[in-house]
Amino acid sequence: MTADADPARTGGxxxxxxxxxLAVDTLDANWEHDHTVPSxxxxxHQWSWDSAFIAIGLAQVRPERAWRELASLFRAQWADGRVxxxxxxxxxxxxxxxxxxxxxxxxxxxxxxxxxxxxxxxxPVHALAAWLAYRRAPGPAGLDALRRxxxxxxxxQRYLADRRDVAGDGLVCIxxxxxxxxxxxxxxxxxxxxxxxxxxxxxxxxRHDTTHADAxxxxxxxxxxxxxxxxxxxRDHGYSDRDLADAHPFLVECxxxxxxxxxxxxxxxxxxxxxxxxPGPHRVRAARVTEALLRRLYDPSTGTFQPRDLRxxxxxxxxxxxxxxxxxxxxxxxxxxxxxxxxxxSARFGVDRRMDQxxxxxxxxxxxxxxxxxxxxxxxxxxxxLIRRGLLAHGHPELAAGLRRSMIGxxxxxxxxxxxxxxxxxxxxxxxxxxxxxxxxxxxxx
Ligand code: 9WN
Numbered sequence: 001m002t003a004d005a006d007p008a009r010t011g012g013x014x015x016x017x018x019x020x021x022l023a024v025d026t027l028d029a030n031w032e033h034d035h036t037v038p039s040x041x042x043x044x045h046q047w048s049w050d051s052a053f054i055a056i057g058l059a060q061v062r063p064e065r066a067w068r069e070l071a072s073l074f075r076a077q078w079a080d081g082r083v084x085x086x087x088x089x090x091x092x093x094x095x096x097x098x099x100x101x102x103x104x105x106x107x108x109x110x111x112x113x114x115x116x117x118x119x120x121x122x123x124p125v126h127a128l129a130a131w132l133a134y135r136r137a138p139g140p141a142g143l144d145a146l147r148r149x150x151x152x153x154x155x156x157q158r159y160l161a162d163r164r165d166v167a168g169d170g171l172v173c174i175x176x177x178x179x180x181x182x183x184x185x186x187x188x189x190x191x192x193x194x195x196x197x198x199x200x201x202x203x204x205x206x207r208h209d210t211t212h213a214d215a216x217x218x219x220x221x222x223x224x225x226x227x228x229x230x231x232x233x234x235r236d237h238g239y240s241d242r243d244l245a246d247a248h249p250f251l252v253e254c255x256x257x258x259x260x261x262x263x264x265x266x267x268x269x270x271x272x273x274x275x276x277x278x279p280g281p282h283r284v285r286a287a288r289v290t291e292a293l294l295r296r297l298y299d300p301s302t303g304t305f306q307p308r309d310l311r312x313x314x315x316x317x318x319x320x321x322x323x324x325x326x327x328x329x330x331x332x333x334x335x336x337x338x339x340x341x342x343x344x345x346s347a348r349f350g351v352d353r354r355m356d357q358x359x360x361x362x363x364x365x366x367x368x369x370x371x372x373x374x375x376x377x378x379x380x381x382x383x384x385x386l387i388r389r390g391l392l393a394h395g396h397p398e399l400a401a402g403l404r405r406s407m408i409g410x411x412x413x414x415x416x417x418x419x420x421x422x423x424x425x426x427x428x429x430x431x432x433x434x435x436x437x438x439x440x441x442x443x444x445x446x
Contacts, residue, residue: 007409016444019411023444024061026416026437027054031065032089034072039418039430041212044096046073046087049122049181050435052129053382057438059133060445066133067145070126074152079111081159083126085178086118098208103231109239119239120179120231123257124160127153127264131271136445147275150268157264161285163241167310170292171253172261175244176230180254181382182375183227184219186318186362188252191309195249197225217372217428245310252316255297255305256325256386262289263328290331297326303339319348319363321383327390337394344387345399351387353398355406359384360422371422378419378428381407385439404443411440 030036035046036054043050051073058066076087088101101116109119130149134142166173174180177188199222209218219227230250237248244251265286269279297305299315304323306315326332327340344351348363358379362369370376384407391400410420416436418429 006405007412019408019440020061020444022411022416023057023437023441026432027058027062027434029432030434030437034068035087036065036069036434037089038434039432042209042418042430044092045089046076047122048073048083048085048087049125049382052125053385053435054438055129055133056136057435057441059136060441063133063137063142066137067142070130070133070149071145073126074149076113076115076117077152077155078113078117078159080163081155081157082119082121082163083124083156084117085120085122088116090116095206095208098206099228099231103228103235105235106239109235112239118178119234120176121160121174122179122181123254123260124156124264125260126156127267127271128260131267132442134271134274136442143274146271150271150275150277153264153268153271157261157268157285160261166241166244166251167253167296167308169253169296170288171258171296171308173244173251173310174254174257175234175241175248176227176250178227180252180257180322182256182320182322182361184223184373185320185322185375186366186368187254187307187316187320187322188250189318190316191250191252191307191311192223192226194311195226195229197222197229199225201225201228213429214372217378218374251310253297253308253310254322255293255307256322258289258293258297259326259328262286262293262326265289266330286329287331290326290329293326293329294333294336298336302343304343305340319343319366321349321359321361321387324349324387325383325390327394328386329390330393332394334394337390341391341394341396341399344391351391351399351403353402355402358406358410358420358422358425359387359403364422372428374419374429377422379410379422379425380419381410381436381439385443388443404446408440408443411436416440 037044038047038050051069055066055069077083104118106112106117160172164172177183202221202224265282269282272279299306305326308315324340324344347365360377361375362377388400388403410425413425414427416433417427418433
């Protein structure tokens with residue numbers, strides 16, 4: 001197959017109808033009474049940003065489920081507005097996922113819902129997802145769903161703006177690498193290096209992930225020891241965001257999280273006009289987020305965005321795909337968008353009209369690039385999907401088309417895997433991963 005042939009239109013297993021069927025079957029198999037599990041084996045509960053991506057795909061084929069997916073997630077919203085990154089299914093056996101409800105102990109925290117959840121959040125892509133789901137499935141049922149979701153989406157943003165602006169600079173701070181969604185990205189190596197923990201503590205626990213996936217494709221035991229140390233610190237602080245700057249071991253401003261935070265305000269402005277609310281304040285807030293991102297996370301010396309470690313007040317050096325994601329902001333100035341496109345097209349990320357290799361999550365020329373290990377190199381569809389949107393928003397339809405073909409080609413070659421080898425495209429992680437299926441449906445519909 002040539003690099004510019006559309007892999008979905010060349011016959012064989014990659015034909016559009018066959019791909020759509022594969023995606024729908026994957027989503028149907030992962031549907032669980034009121035939500036979709038990311039994977040039956042690795043992630044058998046509900047995850048926050050997964051549900052958002054999943055709703056975008058479901059809107060095309062099972063619109064009623066798309067709204068139920070978001071509604072069930074937001075039923076677990078805390079009183080302070082936070083949307084938990086995991087909602088535990090009480091019907092699952094103890095030990096089905098680590099760390100499970102017994103580690104998080106959300107019932108002991110103020111303002112937690114009755115269902116057990118984690119106390120962390122994930123990138124707020126939900127308003128964008130709700131808006132895009134409505135565009136795929138407009139009509140009275142969708143409008144009702146948007147009306148019900150709108151106040152919850154506003155409360156989610158208010159939580160992030162009011163409680164998580166630790167530096168007081170207009171940006172949201174994440175308190176755990178799991179909040180970024182890119183758990184073991186090299187972006188977190190510097191801040192994680194300061195978290196005191198010993199891999200040996202993991203002897204006391206049973207990791208669930210490495211019984212279902214190759215340990216070489218997952219975060220290390222030292223990563224997990226640190227993840228648990230940070231969870232314990234936050235939990236023992238009652239999951240309160242007061243005085244985080246004094247003692248919390250991990251405080252970082254992430255470009256992707258904040259780009260999603262800004263994109264949410266743009267999406268809320270669109271939703272507001274549909275539900276008879278005022279879009280004005282959302283537009284004002286969206287502009288402020290873009291301005292803060294440029295001021296605090298843009299590095300003119302590299303022409304890309306870098307996370308800021310609030311414990312040292314320094315930008316992280318690693319060049320990861322996180323830095324490209326502010327492209328999703330429609331109001332990013334042309335000069336900065338152009339710089340990101342240069343970075344995207346460089347040998348580090350290889351975005352092109354005809355892509356020879358999939359988009360990696362980390363600079364593929366870096367000496368510590370790891371093609372197999374989770375977010376340290378492999379290609380993920382949600383990231384490509386976001387960057388493709390950004391390329392379209394900033395006037396690069398040919399690059400966007402190249403990226404789209406490359407992403408569809410991954411599924412044609414390997415199925416709805418969780419992630420893909422960034423050189424060969426081989427499937428890695430879960431073989432039946434929900435957001436891969438959902439976003440494939442979205443790409444096929446374009
Ligand atoms: C921890 C569910 C989630 C995704 C994350 C991905 C992975 C969990 C894990 O799976 O994280 O939250 O156990 O590794 O990194 O982005 O939401 O698919």
